[in-house]
Amino acid sequence: MRLVFLLVLYLVQISACSSLNYAEKPKRPDHTSIDFSKLRLSPASSNLSIQPSSLRSYKTGDEGTIKEERVGIPGWTMLDGIAYKLFLKWEVNPADIFQRLRSVRASGKLDDNKGFIQWLQYVNKCRAKRGGESWFADYKLVELLRKSKSDAELVTLFQSLRRYPAVKNLADEMQAYMILSSKSSRKIVNREWLKSGESPAQVFNILRLNKQTLSNNPLFIQWLRYTKLYRSKSGGEAFSDVDIFNFLSVETMIRSNRFGTLAESLKGFPDLKPLAKTLLAQLYQRWLKDGFSPLYIANYGMEPAVSKLKNTDPRFAYLKAYTEYYVRHHEKNDLLDIVKKVTTGKELETAIAVASKP
Numbered sequence: 424m425r426l427v428f429l430l431v432l433y434l435v436q437i438s439a440c441s442s443l444n445y446a447e448k449p450k451r452p453d454h455t456s457i458d459f460s461k462l463r464l465s466p467a468s469s470n471l472s473i474q475p476s477s478l479r480s481y482k483t484g485d486e487g488t489i490k491e492e493r494v495g496i497p498g499w500t501m502l503d504g505i506a507y508k509l510f511l512k513w514e515v516n517p518a519d520i521f522q523r524l525r526s527v528r529a530s531g532k533l534d535d536n537k538g539f540i541q542w543l544q545y546v547n548k549c550r551a552k553r554g555g556e557s558w559f560a561d562y563k564l565v566e567l568l569r570k571s572k573s574d575a576e577l578v579t580l581f582q583s584l585r586r587y588p589a590v591k592n593l594a595d596e597m598q599a600y601m602i603l604s605s606k607s608s609r610k611i612v613n614r615e616w617l618k619s620g621e622s623p624a625q626v627f628n629i630l631r632l633n634k635q636t637l638s639n640n641p642l643f644i645q646w647l648r649y650t651k652l653y654r655s656k657s658g659g660e661a662f663s664d665v666d667i668f669n670f671l672s673v674e675t676m677i678r679s680n681r682f683g684t685l686a687e688s689l690k691g692f693p694d695l696k697p698l699a700k701t702l703l704a705q706l707y708q709r710w711l712k713d714g715f716s717p718l719y720i721a722n723y724g725m726e727p728a729v730s731k732l733k734n735t736d737p738r739f740a741y742l743k744a745y746t747e748y749y750v751r752h753h754e755k756n757d758l759l760d761i762v763k764k765v766t767t768g769k770e771l772e773t774a775i776a777v778a779s780k781p
Contacts, residue, residue: 507545517546517559518567533572534583543590561600574601574608578615585629595629602630602645609645613652623650623662624670637671638685647695664701671702672709680725680738682706683745687737703741707748717746718779721772729775732768743771750778 510520524538533539549559568577578601584594601608616626626649627633630642637643647667654661662670671682683706689699710720721729721742732739747762758778765771 511548534580543593561596565600575611578611582615599630613649617656623653664698668702668705683741684737687741707745716779717749717775721775729772730768734766746775746778
């Protein structure tokens with residue numbers, strides 16, 4: 424236990440971690456370090472026996488960087504691993520550990536900082552052990568970092584952390600949080616994405632929208648707005664409204680009423696209303712091309728039944744619109760006025776049945 428205590432004390436109070444690209448170069452070409460994996464610990468004694476092979480010599484490469492034979496994050500040592508395992512066992516608050524990180528206190532630099540990345544991995548493990556992020560929520564993590572970093576610096580930091588698979592998901596979560604935290608931080612995130620050349624498809628994955636319900640999702644709304652910024656910067660038809668439709672067709676059930684509801688709901692946002700109209704027009708064309716009658720669409724997973732829909736329901740709106748579109752295409756002009764005058768779910772149900780007849 425005495426050795427364990429010394430190990431923890433070493434990590435927390437003396438030299439918790441150092442930068443991935445440590446600025447200070449070795450004073451000599453040869454640098455000798457102790458490989459802790461070679462230490463032989465005697466349980467009956469606090470003495471350490473070091474094998475000759477535990478002393479390893481490192482030579483600087485052509486670019487002056489120290490080459491290491493470790494796997495994973497450069498600079499990770501057995502000492503760090505033992506300490507973090509103990510922290511996890513004792514459920515030490517990540518915020519308490521962060522305040523004691525030597526590399527953070529010394530330079531304040533977090534990007535390319537081995538110790539900071541180790542700490543983020545610890546946050547992930549704590550969340551997994553405690554049943555999710557609610558124990559150390561995204562807002563707690565961001566607010567902790569905001570004590571020493573501006574939002575602009577944090578956005579750049581989170582973007583750079585995506586290079587490390589071990590913390591990539593957490594970095595994406597942080598970017599998603601900042602998108603919704605404030606208008607100013609949202610502008611910064613968008614600016615950083617544009618600067619990095621992140622395509623709408625890449626941002627869609629960063630925000631994990633492929634794993635979420637898109638309806639009533641504020642992240643989805645912000646993603647749509649990012650596509651407009653991306654198009655404006657790229658010029659021309661880069662990721663056009665039609666491209667958005669084709670992209671979302673892969674991510675949603677195009678034959679169901681889900682896409683129609685999603686597109687119709689976008690009309691509630693003035694800046695997205697033109698996009699909503701384009702998406703619906705593309706949807707109706709696709710349905711018509713595939714031979715789907717209004718009755719087929721109405722019966723495809725519609726709950727509640729059409730007759731029970733209120734005329735304020737997005738499903739009512741797109742079903743009525745598609746029925747009118749279908750009637751026009753098939754030149755059933757005698758039914759056009761009937762469909763236009765529909766105001767209740769019961770009337771819509773009848774109009775759909777009549778319009779869908781061969």
